[in-house]
Amino acid sequence: MPASNNSDARRYLDLLRHALGRDRFPDARYEMSSGSLQLMPFGPALRAQGRDWPLEAVTMVGTKRLENLENCCCTVLEEGIRGDFVETGVWRGGCGILMRLVLATTGDEIRKVWLFDSFAGLPKPDASRSQRPMPCYYRCASCSHDSLEGPL
Numbered sequence: 158m159p160a161s162n163n164s165d166a167r168r169y170l171d172l173l174r175h176a177l178g179r180d181r182f183p184d185a186r187y188e189m190s191s192g193s194l195q196l197m198p199f200g201p202a203l204r205a206q207g208r209d210w211p212l213e214a215v216t217m218v219g220t221k222r223l224e225n226l227e228n229c230c231c232t233v234l235e236e237g238i239r240g241d242f243v244e245t246g247v248w249r250g251g252c253g254i255l256m257r258l259v260l261a262t263t264g265d266e267i268r269k270v271w272l273f274d275s276f277a278g279l280p281k282p283d284a285s286r287s288q289r290p291m292p293c294y295y296r297c298a299s300c301s302h303d304s305l306e307g308p309l
């Protein structure tokens with residue numbers, strides 16, 4: 158049964174989102190000001206929008222995007238769209254945890270959740286690969302591609 162039709166699953170996922178994003182269990186946030194890292198108090202509006210660097214939350218996307226991610230996963234399941242879930246750029250893993258638990262609450266034991274990260278921030282440019290065209294993963298106004306295909 159899709160999570161969106163199951164009130165226990167909905168409540169569980171609500172609690173999970175708030176625990177992952179720490180908006181109901183506030184932590185602090187880092188701020189880089191004048192060249193040094195400072196600890197600042199929790200800012201609810203920043204956390205909602207995913208515009209802070211959390212001290213302890215396991216995702217920095219913020220609570221609104223977490224909700225959107227859950228809704229996207231549920232839509233995929235409800236509409237029977239095939240395929241695994243993937244997150245490129247995982248950081249502390251909160252979005253991957255949410256995707257995995259959406260699958261668990263719906264009893265989907267087939268799909269996998271793939272997580273990719275350098276775990277070392279943005280890698281330095283590699284001159285030997287600079288001649289390759291950048292793959293385009295999404296449709297955007299400034300882009301003529303309309304395919305999701307591209308090398309990972």
Ligand SMILES: C[S@@+](CC[C@H](N)C(=O)[O-])C[C@H]1O[C@@H](n2cnc3c(N)ncnc32)[C@H](O)[C@@H]1O
Binds near residue numbers: 252275280
């Ligand atoms: C903004 S954070 C991702 C936030 C994460 N989605 C979340 O829920 O909090 C970006 C992540 O992407 C990774 N990253 C950035 N560029 C990368 C690259 N070219 N290849 C692999 N990982 C990369 C970084 O190590 C970092 O963990």
